[in-house]
Structure formats: structure tokens, C-alpha cells
Amino acid sequence: MNVHLLRSPELKIETYRNVLHLLQQFQGPMHFMACEEDFSEFNNEAEEITWLRKKDFETSTVMENESSKSSSTNYSLSLPKISFPYIERKKTWEQLFAECDNYRKSKALPDEDIVVLLTDIGNELNWFGGVAPSMKNYFIQTSNWEHFFGNSIDIRFPIAYEIIIWVMRYYMFPDREETLKGVHKKSIGCIMDFCKDKSQIILKMRTADVCESCMNKFIERDIPTLYSRQFFDILDGIRNSMTFRGRATLLQQPSRVEIRGHTKKIFFTDLGGLELALNPKEKAIYFLFLNFEEGIRISHLSDYRNDLEQLYRQFSNLSERELIDRAIDVLINPLENDINVVLSRINRKIKNAVGDSLYDFYCIRGERGEKKSIKLNRELIMYT
Template structure:
């Protein structure tokens, strides 16, 4: 079965691609697809929901609708103003996508959106049982900033697809899920903070396992379901223990374009532009480190790397860019290294940052700490 992931306009493309890449790592009958060129912006009417306190935000209660700008928070502070749409608006975007892209009626469509919803659920299903939405925002409120948001988003996607096979309709879902949390993947989580328990166990209770048997869910489908859930849980656990164990993730560098992935973090990609990738791979090659003042001695090596990844056809433009990069009177190399390190921090978090960043005191050699035995070239 094809599962089409679609994103609404406010969702960051990098986050969307990371969720897609995570789900695509697990082979099986479900093919996770995406049309990278299309952004959904069909339903522009939004309501601003005001959450007065933490208790209201984490449960389903009445709210006051006011039209004020939404403030930005690292952690949610209250009162909190959240853009929302109705379930019908969200499902209409799925239907519109089906129509414009001529999606088969047998396929599943899942909308990923940063916009909240009027029922305050993590996700929802349309009456057809073929259209779904998953909210991609506010996960730091429940897990803190150490969470890689790919994991709860991908988790919600696969849980809703499992419900498609386990239940006949929406009423059947509400009758079959656990209103009281027991650490099962089918816990309802009316108190949304209970999602932490559900995700960290990623377990299936006996009654839900019987549902798999009763519904005669194909074995290959079940294997892919559980492979994804186990992969998400293992990746979350690995990241959480990294500081204590001082254990960095293995790194994979794939293909002609040398895309960089953190294997033990769910295959997370490090999104570097051509110049950044050339610089990072250069420092990976030079284990002992290189002084910035001596960088001009390696101009040809940097040029070859940059030429490999750059989409510029003008060789003179590439040469000029490298000249600026290695010029000790310019600050370009430090700017590039800073951008690389910010992206590393955003990708792997504080607990693993020191293993992968390009570091070195002013005047000393710059180097990457990572043990090169942990790097695999594919």
C-alpha cells in the first residue's frame, strides 16, 4: 500500500524530509511517498485558540477564541495562543491533494501540519479511514528540547496506519483504544502528557495483539509496523543514553553526493550545502586537524570536494569561492564552520555535539573528535 505524506505550508521542509527518510528506512508492503514540489495551502481560515493554563492545554477542555498574534516560546508559557483548524478543514486538504494528484482511492494520505486542531488531538482520521492528519508542533512541551521531533511525528503516522487495519471505523477506534493508559501503543492519552509513557514502551498489550489476529492483518504488514516502532524507540533510547555512555552514533556517508547520515539516530541526515559539505568532509579526512592559517596549502583538495557537490557549472566561480574560503584575511572559513556546527547541534543535540563538531581554540588546529572507525562510506 502507498502512504502519501503531505505537508502544509507552515511545516519546515527539513523536518518533513527527516520524517519521510525515517519511515522509508524500514522495508515492507507500505511505501512512504511524498511529492516534494507541492505545499498545501488550501484552507487559509484559521482560528486562534487561547490556552489559559497547562492543564487545559494537555486535556480536552473549552477554550476562549481570541484573535491575537501567537508568541514564540522555547517551552510553552501560558496563556498560550495557538493557530488551529477544524478537523474538516484538515481532511479537506487531504481530499484536495487526492484530487489534484490523482491519488488512488486505495492509498492512504497523511497530512503533517504545525497547525493545531479544534479537538486538541495529536492526530485524527477522516470517516473514510483513508485520510489522516498528524500535528507536528509542540512536542518539546512534552519531551523537552532533547527530543528529535521526527520520532513522535513518525510514531503518530505509523500508529494511525495500524488503526486503519485494526478497526473498521472511527467509532470502532474509540471503542477499542484504552481510555486509561497501560503503556500500550493504543492508549488514548486524553491527558496528552501520557504520550511519553506510550512512546517509550512502544508495546502492544494482549488484547490489542488479539485484535491483530482477529482482523487477520498480514504478517508482512505487522512486521513492518513493529520494525518502525522498535526503530523509533531504539533511536530515542540511544540519544537519551549518549551522554552517560559517551557513545556517538555511527556515521554513514552515502553515494556520489556524499550525503551524511547518523545511523543510530534513525538515519538522521545532516543537511549541509555544497560548501559546508566540502569543508566538513575535508576535516573528516584530516584526523590530526588543520590550522586555519595553513588552509591555503590545501586549496586544490578543497576545490575538488567543492566541485563534486556544487551545482555551479562555472569553474571560475568555484575557484573564486574557494579563494575566499582559504584566504587568511577573510573570515569565510570561520563563518562556514559556525554554520556547520549549528546544524550539527540542531541535528544531534547537546549530548552528542562534541563528537561531530569542528572544534579547536583560536590559533590551534581545527579537528573533528569522532573516531573514524565509526564512519562507513556507502
């Protein structure tokens, strides 16, 4: 089964790649595929909705053929980033599924393949995600997660979580009508919780569980074991990564780091394999400080010119030695501010990736005029 993850133009490419990489770590019959980007076919038309109240923003609209009461229990522990009134762009479900169909046609995808649209744009029913009548097209809203989980959330986790549970519903139910009938109107911490009160998504994700009645669906539908195993591996992986990150501050426990291949891509092992994406210049500087654990004074950077040049040549696409030399000259020139700009960019990317709780372990820091270094214990770094 191929699951094509389609990126909407407004979704950051870094977020998209991190979600894709997270899901691709778990081996099994479900293959999560990157979609070739061609935004020319996307429909940019979207209405604006103004949310006057927080309560309305956090309420999913029930479909017309669904009549039931939802639990009013509020599990929200959020630190709202959104202030109200809040203006949000939204599309109809038909518009969102049309994007999936357009991609199917343009790439001549097999009928059995699944397409999941990842988009920051809201939808008419204010759901986290939805399924088309065909059960082959889906959308996942990728924005506003900080509102429910607080600013420290790694948004890869709720996005990946929504993707996998919607895909598994394809196997659990014969059609969309049965899928919508099968949801739990009262949240119990199961993947099939409806979450009319959207703040209940916190309970749902923290348990990442499947209740007994839903587990029976796996048996009744005779879902192949390999699919079920991959599904639970992904759920457990997401939950464990979220738990690790949440406890990092208390336990003062940094994630292990895996450095892969000749280009030395950097991944945080215990954070769901999150990649730290650095450009060649940033990577050359970062590895220079990794290699010299005792630290380096910025005023002495010229003493490390040969090391920098070797690293930069390894990571850069620049083939001419003169261009590399010129870039290194600017970097180590005490009259230039280039090194401080690069250090600032590196540290900002680290903070965005691992959050405040783990930032101190990986950043390059030191008092002005003193040696700057990376605190991380090098025994936590593995080269593959």
C-alpha cells in the same frame, strides 16, 4: 499500500524529509511516499486559541460520542518550552481533512491509498492526530513536542510514531467509530492509549508496545504478516533510536556515521538514519576536516586549496571553474570571515541534528589560533 505524507506549508522541509526518510528505512508493503509540493491549494485560514493554563493545553477533548473517564496520572517529565498564556493557531478537523481530499483529487490518487497531513497547526479537539470517517485521510500535529519531552527530543520520532500507529489502526478496525471505541481510556503504555492527559504520550512512546487485547485485533482482523512485521520494525526502530540518544551522554557513545554515494550524503546510523543536510560549501569544509584527522589551523587553510577545490567541485552544481575558484578564494582568504561563518553554520546544523549530548563528537572545534578538528573516531564511519 501507498501512504502519502502531505506537508503543510508551515512545517519545515528539513523536518518533513527527515520523518519521511526515517519511515522509508523499514521495508515492507507500506510505502511512504513524498508528496509533490503545491501550496496553492492550501487553505491558510485558521483561528487563534489562547491557552491560559498548562493543564488545559495538555488535555485532549473527548469526542461527543465518547463518554468515559480518563486516568489523571501525570507522566510528564517535560521541560516546558511554552509559557502561558500561549497563542496557537488551530483548524477544524473538516479543514484538515479537506487538505487531504484536495491532494487526492489533484493527483488522482487511487481510493485505496492513504494520505497523512503533517501540520504545525493545532486542531479543535487538541489531539496529536486524527482520522477521517473514510479511514483514508489522517492528520498529525507536528508542533509542541518539545513541551512534553524537553528540548533534547528529536521530533522525527514522535511524528513518525504517530503516523505509523494511525496507519495501523486502519488495519485493526473496520471504521472510525470502532477505532474510537477501541482506545484505552486509562493509559497502559499501549499504542491504543487515548492520552486525554497529553503528557501520558511519554509512557506510550517509551514502551512502544501493543497490549494483549490489541494484539488480538491483529489476529481477528487477519492482518497480513508482512504488514504487522513492518509495523513492529518501525516501532522498535523508533524506540531503539530514542533509547540510544537518551543514553549517549552517560555512555559517551556516538552514533555510527554512514556516508552514501558520490555526493557523500551523511547519515547517523544509530539515530534512525538521520541525515545531516549540508550545502556544497559546508560539505566540502566538513569532509576536509574529516580527511585530516590531526586537524587544520584556519590560518593555514590556503595550504589545502587543492583538496578543497576537489571536494567543492564534487558537491557543487557550479560548472564553471572560475566560479568555483572564486568561492574557494573567498573561503581561504584570511581577510575574509567566510570560513568562520561556514564553520558556525555547520556546527549549528550538527547541534540541531544530534542535540547537545552528541554534539561534541561531530562538531569542528579547537581553540583560537590552534588546530581545529573533528573528535569522532573514524572507525565509526562507513562509506557505501
